[in-house]
Amino acid sequence: MFTESPPATADVVVIGAGIIGASCGYELATRGLSVLVVDRGAVAAGTTASGEGNLLVSDKTPGPELTLTQLSLDLWRELPDRLAADLGRTPDLELEDKGGLMVARTAEAAEALRALADDQRKAGVTAEEVAADAAPELEPHLTRELVTTVYYPQDQQVQPVLAATAMLAAAVARGATVVPDAPVTGLQRTSGGFTVQTAAGPVSTPAVVVAAGPWSGRIAALAQGRLPVEPRRGMVLVTEPLPPTVRHKVYDAGYVADVGSASADLVASAVVEATRAGTVLIGSTRERIGFDPLIRVAALRLLAAGAVALFPALGAVTAIRAYGGFRPYSPDHLPVIGPDPAVPGLWYASGHEGAGIGLAPATGRLLGELFVGAPPSTDPSPFAADRPGLAAAYPSTAGDSA
Amino acid sequence: MIPTRAADVVVVGAGPAGLHAAVQAADGGASVLLIDSDVRPGGQYHRQLPVEFGAVHPERAHHDQAEAAELIARLARHRRVTQRQQVTVWAAEPRLGGGALLSVADTSSGRAVNIGVIAAPRVILATGAYDRVVPFPGWDLPGVYTAGAAQALAKGSRVLVGQRVLVAGTGPFLLRVAATLIDAGAKLAGVLEANHTRGWVRRPRAMALAPEKVAEAARYTATLTRHRARVRAGRAVVAVHGTDRVEAATVAKLASDWTIVPGSERRVDVDAVAVGYGFVPQLDLALSLGCGTEPGPDGGPVVTVDDYQQTSTPGVYAAGELTGVGGAVLSAAEGALAGLATALDLGTLGERGHSARAAAWNGVRSRYRRFATALAAVYPVRDGWQSWLSDSTLVCRCEEVPYRALRGAVEQSGVTGLRTAKLTTRCGMGVCQGRMCGANVAALTATLSGRDEPADPLALTTRPLTTPISLDELAADPARGEHD
Numbered sequence: 001m002f003t004e005s006p007p008a009t010a011d012v013v014v015i016g017a018g019i020i021g022a023s024c025g026y027e028l029a030t031r032g033l034s035v036l037v038v039d040r041g042a043v044a045a046g047t048t049a050s051g052e053g054n055l056l057v058s059d060k061t062p063g064p065e066l067t068l069t070q071l072s073l074d075l076w077r078e079l080p081d082r083l084a085a086d087l088g089r090t091p092d093l094e095l096e097d098k099g100g101l102m103v104a105r106t107a108e109a110a111e112a113l114r115a116l117a118d119d120q121r122k123a124g125v126t127a128e129e130v131a132a133d134a135a136p137e138l139e140p141h142l143t144r145e146l147v148t149t150v151y152y153p154q155d156q157q158v159q160p161v162l163a164a165t166a167m168l169a170a171a172v173a174r175g176a177t178v179v180p181d182a183p184v185t186g187l188q189r190t191s192g193g194f195t196v197q198t199a200a201g202p203v204s205t206p207a208v209v210v211a212a213g214p215w216s217g218r219i220a221a222l223a224q225g226r227l228p229v230e231p232r233r234g235m236v237l238v239t240e241p242l243p244p245t246v247r248h249k250v251y252d253a254g255y256v257a258d259v260g261s262a263s264a265d266l267v268a269s270a271v272v273e274a275t276r277a278g279t280v281l282i283g284s285t286r287e288r289i290g291f292d293p294l295i296r297v298a299a300l301r302l303l304a305a306g307a308v309a310l311f312p313a314l315g316a317v318t319a320i321r322a323y324g325g326f327r328p329y330s331p332d333h334l335p336v337i338g339p340d341p342a343v344p345g346l347w348y349a350s351g352h353e354g355a356g357i358g359l360a361p362a363t364g365r366l367l368g369e370l371f372v373g374a375p376p377s378t379d380p381s382p383f384a385a386d387r388p389g390l391a392a393a394y395p396s397t398a399g400d401s402a
Numbered sequence: 403m404i405p406t407r408a409a410d411v412v413v414v415g416a417g418p419a420g421l422h423a424a425v426q427a428a429d430g431g432a433s434v435l436l437i438d439s440d441v442r443p444g445g446q447y448h449r450q451l452p453v454e455f456g457a458v459h460p461e462r463a464h465h466d467q468a469e470a471a472e473l474i475a476r477l478a479r480h481r482r483v484t485q486r487q488q489v490t491v492w493a494a495e496p497r498l499g500g501g502a503l504l505s506v507a508d509t510s511s512g513r514a515v516n517i518g519v520i521a522a523p524r525v526i527l528a529t530g531a532y533d534r535v536v537p538f539p540g541w542d543l544p545g546v547y548t549a550g551a552a553q554a555l556a557k558g559s560r561v562l563v564g565q566r567v568l569v570a571g572t573g574p575f576l577l578r579v580a581a582t583l584i585d586a587g588a589k590l591a592g593v594l595e596a597n598h599t600r601g602w603v604r605r606p607r608a609m610a611l612a613p614e615k616v617a618e619a620a621r622y623t624a625t626l627t628r629h630r631a632r633v634r635a636g637r638a639v640v641a642v643h644g645t646d647r648v649e650a651a652t653v654a655k656l657a658s659d660w661t662i663v664p665g666s667e668r669r670v671d672v673d674a675v676a677v678g679y680g681f682v683p684q685l686d687l688a689l690s691l692g693c694g695t696e697p698g699p700d701g702g703p704v705v706t707v708d709d710y711q712q713t714s715t716p717g718v719y720a721a722g723e724l725t726g727v728g729g730a731v732l733s734a735a736e737g738a739l740a741g742l743a744t745a746l747d748l749g750t751l752g753e754r755g756h757s758a759r760a761a762a763w764n765g766v767r768s769r770y771r772r773f774a775t776a777l778a779a780v781y782p783v784r785d786g787w788q789s790w791l792s793d794s795t796l797v798c799r800c801e802e803v804p805y806r807a808l809r810g811a812v813e814q815s816g817v818t819g820l821r822t823a824k825l826t827t828r829c830g831m832g833v834c835q836g837r838m839c840g841a842n843v844a845a846l847t848a849t850l851s852g853r854d855e856p857a858d859p860l861a862l863t864t865r866p867l868t869t870p871i872s873l874d875e876l877a878a879d880p881a882r883g884e885h886d
Contacts, residue, residue, distance in 0.1 A: 002816030004852070042819025042857035049821045161825035165815035172816075180818045181857050240833065240870065277801075277828065282873075294692055295866035297493045297505050297519075304877035315874035321835055322866045 001172055005200050006179045010036035012207045012371070013196050015184050015219050018048040019160055020349050020356055021211035022167035023364030028209075029174035031372050036205070037168065037176060038198050040183035040215075044164035047213040047356065050325020052236060052271065052283045053160045054249065055358040058100040058152035059256050061116065062123035064382030065334055065355065070124065071378050072362035073154060079361060083166050086173040091166035093158050094276050100155030100249040101130075101139055102256075103146050103310060109253040110147035116256065117150045126153050141245050141313045155249055157273060160357045167360075187223035193345045194223065209347040209367065214291075214326040216350035225340045228390055229351045231291050231326035234284045237303045240318045241278030249273040250310055262331070264288035266299055270306025272314075280314065282307040284354070291326060327353045332389030335359060337366050340385045347371065348385055409435035409484065411744045412504065412522035414491055414687065417445020418730040419722025419737030420528035421473050426738045426759070427526070428482040430745025435520070436483060439490040439509065439869075443474050445530055446550060490514065492869040494690040500717030501525050502691055507871060516875040524717050524744045527688055527705070528737055531681035531723035534841055535571075536787040537805075539641040539795045541677075545648030549579040549678025556586040563588075564674025568651055570594040570639040571678035573781040574615070577622035579676055580631060590631040591672045596656055596679075596787075598636040599780055611773040614731065639675055640667065640790045651675055660786025679783050682841050683724040686865040691715045695860065698726040699778035702841060703860060709764075710743035711736055719743060728774030735766040788849055797846060798839040800832020808843065812850040819857035823847050829862075833870070836862035 014025045017039035025037040039045075055076055060066040076095065084090040104110035117127040130149040135142055138151060168178050179200055186197035193206035212219045214231035221227075251271040261267055268285040275281060285299040300322055308315045330336060330351030340346040349367050352359050362378070369376045381387070411427045413420045416438035424436040436443075477483050488510040495503045501523040507514035533548035535541070547555075547563050549571060555561040562583070568591045569580045580593045626633065640662055641652040655666035680700060688705045689695075694714035698704030704727075705713055705720040713720050721740040722733035742760050745751035751759075791797070793806040811817045811826040820843065823829055829843045830836030836843070840862035847856045 042822045043816050044825070045819045045821040045858060045861075049825050159825070161822060165811075165817070165822065165826055169815055178816050180816060181853075237867075237873075237876075239873070277831070279831075294495065295493065295690060297495055297503070300493070300867070301877055301879065304873040308873050308877055315877075316872055318870045318872050319867060319876055320833055320870045321831075324866070 002178045002180070004179065004181075006036055006038065006182065006198060006203045007177055009204045010034050010177070011205065012036070012209060013038065013194075013203055013205045014209045014211055015196075016211035016213060016216070017043040017164075017168060017178060017180060018046050018211065018213055019044065019164040019167070019360040020213065020352065020363055021209070022164040022171065023360040024209050024211050024349050024367050025176050025178075026167045026171040026174070027364035027368030028371060029171045029176040031368055035171060035176040036203060037171065037178045038182045038184060038196070039180050041181060043168055043178065043180050044161045047325050047327060048160045048164050050234070050236070050323060051160055051354070051357055052273065052281050053094075053158045053357055054271070054354070055156035055158055056100060056249070056355075057120070057125050057154050058102055058127070058150075060120075061256070062119050064379070066120070066123055066125070067378055068362050068366075068383075069355070069358055071365070072359050073156060075361035075365060076156060076158065079163075083170045086170040087166070091162070093163045093166060095158045096156060098155070098157050098248055098273075100152040100251070101142070102150045102152065102251055102253050103142070104148040104253040105143070105146050105309070107147055113148055113150055113253045127151070128153070139247055139250060141311050142250065143310055143312055157249060158357065163357070163360070184219060184222065187219070189223060189343075207345045207347060207371070209349055211349040213350060213356070214328040216328060216348065220340070220346070220348065223343055223346050225343045225346045227336060227348055227350065227385070229328045229330055229336070230288065232286055232288045232329035232353060233292070233324060233326055234286055234354065235295065235299045235303065235322060235324040236284055237282040237300055237307070237319050238321045238323070239280040239282070239314070240320050242274070242280060242317060243278070244274065245313065246272055246274040246280055246311065252306060252310060261286070266296070266302070268299060268302035268306060270303060270310055272307050272310055280317070286327075288329065293324065295322060295324060328356065329353050330390070334389065335363060335383055336385050336390070337363055337383040338370050338380055338385055408521045408523070409433040410748050411435070411524045411526060411741070412437065412520055413526045413528060414504070415445065415528035415530055415722070416440070416443035416485070416487070417528060417530050417722060417733065419530070419733040419740075420445070420526070421470070421477065422734045422737035423526045423528055423721055423741035424477055424483055425473060425480070426741030427744045428480050430742055430755070430759070431750025432482065432745045432748050434483045436477065436485045437489040437491070437506065438487050441487060443477075443485070443487060444470055446554065489517070490869045491687055492871050493867060494687045496691050496715055497521060497523070497717070499523070502718055507869065507875065514869055514871040514875060516871065516878045524719070524747060526711075526719040526721060526737070526740045526744065527724060528720075528722045528733070529684040529687055529724055531683045531727055532837060534679045534682045534783070535677050535838070536679050536783065536842055537795055537797055538639065538787070538790045539792050540643055540648075542796050542799050543642055543644050543648050544646065545644065545674045546642060547674065547676045549575060549676045552674070552676035553579045553582050556582050560586060562586055563676060564672065565589060566591050566672050567674045567676060568592050568594065568639055568653070568670065568672045569676045570596070572596045572783065573678065573680050574619055574777070575678055577619055577626070577633070579678065581622040581625040583676070584625055584629045584631065590629065591670055592653070593626065593631055593633045594637040594639060594653065595633055595635045596638040596660060597781055598658055611769050611776065612731070615729070615773070639677065642675055643669075648673060648675055656786065658784070660784035661789045680781065681723060681727045682837070683727060685724055685863050686868050688713065688718075688720055688724060689860065689864050690866055690868070691718050693718060693720065699775045700727065700782065703863065711740035712743060726771070726774060728770055728777075732767065732770035732774060735763045735770060738763045739767060785845065785849055788846060797843060798827075798829040798832065800834050800838070801828040803827050803829045805846075808846055809850055812847060817847065818851040818853060820844055820847060820861035821858050823856070824862065835865050
């Protein structure tokens with residue numbers, strides 16, 4: 001149930017009621033565990049409410065993240081039916097198989113895009129190079145000034161808040177408890193696990209799953225866990241509702257480089273897509289400046305210019321709002337999914353940066369399997385909390401024995 | 403074009419607060435740029451009748467017209483004041499070293515044209531407030547107006563919203579609207595005050611705080627009495643009816659919590675309804691600049707200011723309704739004090755000069771703040787309006803979200819916050835960006851989820867893009883103003 005006060009005990013406490021916490025809570029509840037999901041604010045109101053709902057294979061280079069994404073996209077396709085079985089109604093997630101178009105506007109970008117598509121095809125991604133004269137058929141308002149376009153029919157879109165709230169409701173239907181507006185103020189280790197101190201009261205539990213997005217590092221630290229996740233801010237621009245103008249998720253090939261960049265400075269590459277309501281979402285920027293919530297006009301300007309470069313007709317269209325949020329940035333661009341070997345009972349599901357919506361079902365699935373000791377659906381080792389890729393991010397541990 | 407060399411002080415908004423801020427800052431020795439989004443200065447309060455109307459007795463429709471006109475004329479002559487109308491701030495960012503970077507657009511062509519960035523070392527926000535309307539069945543029919551819109555049409559362009567008009571809501575503003583409509587020739591079907599009060603006229607202590615207001619109310623009441631229009635307390639328009647536009651309204655008696663007294667409903671034939679349930683401060687620029695907020699006289703969020711009207715963001719001042727709705731006199735005093743504070747900060751006005759000029763305004767401010775608190779206590783908006791809604795009553799008009807959708811989101815999805823409410827129901831996602839529905843969705847979400855307030859009470863008030871603007875204009879890299 002959704003309630004204001006937590007139970008005294010739970011088999012597992014999931015901290016964070018965003019899409020990752022919702023997915024973990026749901027998967028754990030389906031495995032018969034008594035689950036409590038707590039959030040410091042309203043459900044699905046943080047990073048989940050600040051994104052675009054990208055379910056993309058196209059922006060992934062072959063490797064563990066792509067493999068996890070491929071698993072996740074399969075799970076997304078079956079999710080509405082799974083949730084319907086628990087909810088007694090088919091939830092509307094605004095899930096669409098709309099496909100993605102990656103556009104290279106320079107010879108240099110085109111070469112990189114072709115090489116990426118080649119590699120992706122070897123990893124099982126459908127990536128179809130579109131002849132220049134065929135692009136207008138797929139996307140009539142797309143700029144003619146392009147060198148190469150690659151079509152990714154597997155890319156999907158979802159409305160993340162609808163998906164997260166539906167997963168939470170399904171978890172509740174499976175017996176989970178969800179307590180919003182209950183910030184976690186302490187994680188005391190006890191003989192049987194933890195006492196989770198929340199603003200709504202304490203809970204005793206043998207296990208805690210940290211799924212608090214960009215705030216996960218702080219939560220982990222409450223239990224002396226170390227998770228090098230930090231905020232990376234993004235902004236999205238939204239237009240007035242339009243008659244159908246943009247059919248796919250269309251983005252500049254530069255996006256892939258930005259996603260993979262570690263720069264703290266502002267980077268932006270246009271991702272343009274229409275929502276069911278007719279508005280066009282224009283994402284997205286990336287900058288690492290801590291939890292500063294204030295807008296930067298420079299970021300909006302870059303987004304607007306990028307969108308107009310891809311779709312010249314959008315120039316006359318009115319932007320009506322902008323929003324921003326914080327992605328959970330992990331230094332090697334891979335999520336952390338699994339136990340903290342140094343703190344028994346402490347689990348992580350965080351650090352997805354901008355891919356968390358797409359990766360949510362697979363993250364919950366993998367975490368649930370590892371938690372109960374079932375055979376994992378995919379190799380969990382690339383996502384382990386003690387992997388070498390994270391070690392470099394830890395500050396020198398000399399003398400750090402607190 | 404906006405001058406590339408920024409002024410010492412930039413004032414945003416030319417209502418009572420902005421006009422007084424500009425004149426005091428300039429008299430204090432600062433160079434001032436006053437920008438305002440409307441065609442003429444004056445704001446909602448001193449709304450100017452277009453000159454082409456050539457009114458013989460404009461003061462009949464215009465409160466304190468002479469004083470406002472004099473102030474406006476003085477500013478126009480002031481050598482340290484530059485004034486620009488139809489200039490709107492579409493985004494604001496804090497400026498390094500204090501003040502703000504204001505991205506501005508010229509709207510005189512009917513669309514927003516990006517004209518650059520003003521680097522304002524000191525900015526006075528005087529962005530005012532807009533009408534609050536609570537929803538009721540049929541409120542989206544043509545013929546239902548906000549009280550402010552009905553008044554603006556009558557005052558600004560001598561357009562009557564209807565021939566037989568009901569004025570309903572709460573607060574002394576209803577009297578003014580009713581008197582304006584009568585003066586403009588409308589026949590009033592009634593003036594309904596939802597609270598059980600004959601108003602602060604019956605409260606001697608509140609009266610003593612603001613004798614001007616008492617006199618003003620007496621004038622309106624006299625107008626109403628002459629035209630046999632009576633204020634009836636404890637009543638409201640709880641529904642309107644009609645196919646293409648308003649044909650009738652249901653008027654009901656209200657209990658003290660504003661729920662409908664059973665059996666008291668009766669139908670009144672009208673062709674227009676003007677409703678006003680107080681005002682919502684226009685906070686978006688202040689929030690973009692990171693200014694701290696606190697609960698205001700009516701409980702809703704307002705910008706926190708110190709004795710100098712300075713916000714929590716250095717170099718950013720706020721004056722008037724956005725620090726707490728209190729009317730034109732309080733706004734003028736706050737504006738004057740903000741203007742004086744900027745001149746003091748700049749150093750063109752010394753401590754002694756500042757104290758001498760500020761003293762009288764300080765007195766007015768403290769008196770009228772107490773008056774505003776008393777007013778808010780007499781004219782609260784009680785949650786009982788929520789019981790007037792039917793399942794299909796729209797709570798968000800832009801996105802046509804019915805009440806049942808919001809209730810479903812809270813009951814089925816555990817929604818306790820506005821951001822989640824918005825993203826699960828689309829409330830506040832439309833063109834008005836929650837200006838019309840924000841306060842109501844906040845109240846409904848709180849009630850439905852059993853809380854005093856939503857988890858994120860400012861989520862429908864935060865608007866980084868303050869004004870709609872085309873992507874071409876947004877993308878344009880304008881010549882920047884001076885940065886330091």
